[in-house]
Amino acid sequence: MPSPGGCSRRTGADLQDLLVIGGGINGVGIARDAAGRGLSVTLCEKEDLASHTSSASTKLIHGGLRYLEQYEFRLVAEALREREVLLKAAPHIIWPLRFVLPHDKGLRPAWMLRIGLALYDTIGGRRSLPGSRRVDLTKPPHRGVLQDRLRRGFEYSDCWVEDARLVVLCAMDARDRGAEILVRTECVALERHPTHWRATLRSRDGTxxxxEARALANAAGPWVDEVARKALGQGPPARLRLVKGSHIIVPRKYPGQHAYIFQNGDGRVVFAIPYERDFTLIGTTDQLFEGELDSVTISPEEVRYLREAAGEYFRSGIAEDEIVATYAGVRPLYEDNSARNSTVTRDYAFELDTQGGAPILSVYGGKITTFRKLAEHALGRLAPQLPMGPKWTRTAPLPGGEMEDFAAFLWRAGERFSWMPPEMLLRLARAYGTRIDKVVGTADGLDRLGDHFGGDLYESELRYLVEEEFARTPQDILWRRSKLGLHLPAETERRVADWLNEQGGDFA
Incomplete structure (x- = not known):
């Protein structure tokens, strides 16, 4: 069986152009872009890809409507342009979503919402998505869902993304272009030399x-200051404000495929989004984080905040015993001395240090929507030290995204896999796009997909995730590469763990 992730093991010292530390969206984005420009790249991630912040987002590709109030016009415009780029690059894991914004008297006035949405429609050069419009909340599908005081509102477009899968696809693309992707491999020591960095990498088994690399990209997310200190001694001044964002998942609260965006009295907004067919995702919070980064969980105060915020709008409210799952992540925001956590910039910034030896570029802030531009700008900062090819990612699809139209692709897949249940076909097509053939292989029936693990999970998919997508543990498979953990019984995790152990690979 091939080594997990498709990478061969190597020993000794290897001279690379670029070492990337961090397997979140910014790290894999930089590794992908650099590999495509002809650089030799190694990326190390101490846990799984997207194991922290990048799998704990609200899962939106969006401009950030509320950032207009903070005059973040450049950030919003860039994000809206990237929304169009990413929608074309990965139409299987990114798709349009309509957002309904109820107008609530006493909060932002209707004229302000209209002006903000008009600007949102135009500032990013919208091309493929429909624009905003008024909506009557007394008619279906909103009647009976929202409270009676909510009579009118507005509707606008943004996009949904499978966030952890976006990270994995970028890592796969980087690997396919020559990068080495090392998961569960921690950088434990860094030595700076005039012409290169010397890094000691330690895998889970202690190996x-x-x-050695000519340049270092520090994309360690919440750990970016820690890596900078490891590299530079005392390190630069602290640049981070760590802000926790948490979400709750409840059974489906309303029909339809639209999302809601609810205004709160504290000036924040909370989203309610259709999730995994049977659920509604509600989030997020903005809480200053000062705890242990390896164990981030939702607090009782955040649960209460989200329940109360949604309860101000949903007729039925949110009972605590309705919550079926929660998740939380820490955003590594660039410290701009903002008075409130919710108004700290979501823009990104770089600290490039070339004094006393080989360059180190530390990445601060950013949002998942702008990861591709962040990578371009990061490589632009390193270009004087690392001659490289031209920009290329704007028009390049991500693995599985080589299609013009997802609906047409799904139709053709249905003809080829007519023996597959429709819900299973849709899930696999959404997850893997044009690479569904690698998952299914030569099977011509469910009984040819290998052992059955419950629901529509079969051995052939597990094997693909291990061999192609860097998966090592049941959590990688059931909660990051997919959300099957929400749909399958708890015993599935044990069965998947047993299967992984039987394969004899290097599984943590």
Whole structure:
């Protein structure tokens, strides 16, 4: 069986152009872009890809409507342009979503919402998505869902994304272009030399190897200051404000495929979004985080905040015993001395240090929507030290996204896999796009997909995730590469763990 993730093991010291530390969206974005420009790249991630912030987002590709109030016009415009780029690059894991914004008297006035949405429609050069419009909340599908005081509102477009899958696809693309992707491999030591960095990387089994690289990209997210201190001694001044965002998942609260965006009296907004067919995702919060980064969980105060915020709008409210799952992540925001956590900039910034040796570029802030532009700008900062090819990612599809239209692709897949139940076909097509053939292989029936693990999970998919998508544990498979953990019984996790152990690979 191939080594998980499709990477062969190497020993000794290897000279690379670029070492990337961090397997979140910014790290894999930089690795992908750099590999496509002809650079030799190694990326190390101490846990799984997207194991922290990048799998704990609200899962939106959006401009950030509320950032207009903070005069973040450049950030919003860039994000809206990227929304169009990413929608074309990965139409299987990114798709349009309509958002309904109820007008609530006493909060933002209707004229302000209209002006904000008009600007939102135009500032990013919208092309493929429908614009905003008024909506009557007394008619279906909103009647009976929202409270009676809510009579009118507005509707606008943004996009949904499978956030952890976006990270994995970027890592796959980087690997396919020559990068080495090392998961569950921690950078434990860094030595700076005039012409290169010398890094000691340690895998979960304790094996160490040395990598030498002409430049270092520090994309460690919440750990970016820690890595900078490891590299530079005392390190630069702290640049981070760590802000926790938490979400709750409840059974489906309303029919339809639209999302709601609810205004709160504290000036924040909370989203309610259709999730995994049977659920509604509600979030997020903005809470200053000062705890242990390896164990981030939702607090009782955040649960209460989200329940109360949604309860101000939904007729039925949210009972605590309705909550079926929660998740939380820490945003590594660039410290701009904002008075409130919710108004700290979501823009990104770089600290480039070239004094005293090889360059190190530390990445601060950013949002999932702008990861591709962040990568371009990061490589632009390193270009004087690392001659490289031209920009290329704007028009390049991500793995599985080589299609013009998802609906047409799904129709053709249905003809080829007519023996597959429709819900299973839709899930696999959404998850893997044109690479569904690699998942299914030569099977011509469910009984040819290998052992059955419950629901529509079969051995052939597990094997694909291990061999192609860097998966090592049941959590990687059931909660990050998919959300099957919400749909399958708890015993499935044990069965998947047993299967992984039987394969004899290096599984943590």
């Amino acid at each position: 160490e190897r040395t990598v």
